[in-house]
Structure formats: structure tokens, C-alpha cells
Amino acid sequence: xxxxxxxxxxxxIATRDFKNTYGLTSPAxxxxxxxxxxxxxxxxxxxxxxxxxxxxxxxKYDLSPSTFHSWIRAYTAEQKESTSLQYDNEEHTDSxxxxxxxxxxxxxxxxxxxxxx
Numbered sequence: 001x002x003x004x005x006x007x008x009x010x011x012x013i014a015t016r017d018f019k020n021t022y023g024l025t026s027p028a029x030x031x032x033x034x035x036x037x038x039x040x041x042x043x044x045x046x047x048x049x050x051x052x053x054x055x056x057x058x059x060k061y062d063l064s065p066s067t068f069h070s071w072i073r074a075y076t077a078e079q080k081e082s083t084s085l086q087y088d089n090e091e092h093t094d095s096x097x098x099x100x101x102x103x104x105x106x107x108x109x110x111x112x113x114x115x116x117x
Contacts, residue, residue: 044068045075049106054113069114076110079103 044061048054058068 041071045071048072048113049109054116072110072113076107079106 044057044063047057047060052060054065054068057063058065
């Protein structure tokens with residue numbers, strides 16, 4: 001059996017490069033964008049909040065730094081909005097103040113992580 005290179009004189013590498021250059025690759029050959037479930041994202045965020053270092057998380061879950069940071073930003077925004085609503089609706093009890101103190105510690109960790117870029 002003869003290969004394509006033998007019949008055409010064009011190598012497979014040259015053919016692949018030509019297809020990539022002119023957008024002729026099939027979707028099966030193109031790299032696809034990863035998608036992650038919300039539960040997976042929360043697992044990653046909880047690992048970070050529990051003290052696992054950023055580099056360890058990126059390695060453990062094979063994540064890019066930008067993906068990880070975007071999840072942290074989104075989580076922080078959700079927590080801020082959630083706390084704002086709670087503040088408007090709850091009485092100022094010791095348990096509420098304790099929640100605020102915990103959130104402050106969480107935000108401090110996130111800020112330190114972002115400054116570590």
C-alpha cells in the first residue's frame with residue numbers, strides 16, 4: 001500500500017500545516033474549549049478557601065491561571081451580593097457578625113492570592 005506522500009509528493013506535515021493555515025481542519029481535529037460543572041468549580045474554590053496553595057490547585061486540577069482567577073472573582077462577587085442582601089434582611093446578631101468576620105477572612109485570602117500574580 002502506498003502512502004499519500006508517495007502518491008502526491010506532499011508530506012502529511014505540509015498537508016496539516018496547509019489545512020491549519022487556511023482553516024480547513026475538521027472540528028474533530030481542533031482543540032475544544034474545556035467546560036466545567038458548577039460543582040467542580042465549587043470544589044476548586046473550596047480547596048482554595050481551605051488553604052490549598054494556588055499553584056497546587058492549578059496543577060491538581062490542570063487549570064489555567066486565568067480560569068482559576070475568573071472563578072474566584074465570580075465567587076467573590078456572588079458572596080458580596082449575598083452578604084449585601086443578608087445585611088438588609090437580618091438583624092445584627094452575633095451569628096450574623098460572625099458570618100461577616102468569616103467572609104472578611106475569605107476576601108483577605110482572595111486579595112492576597114490576586115496580589116501574588
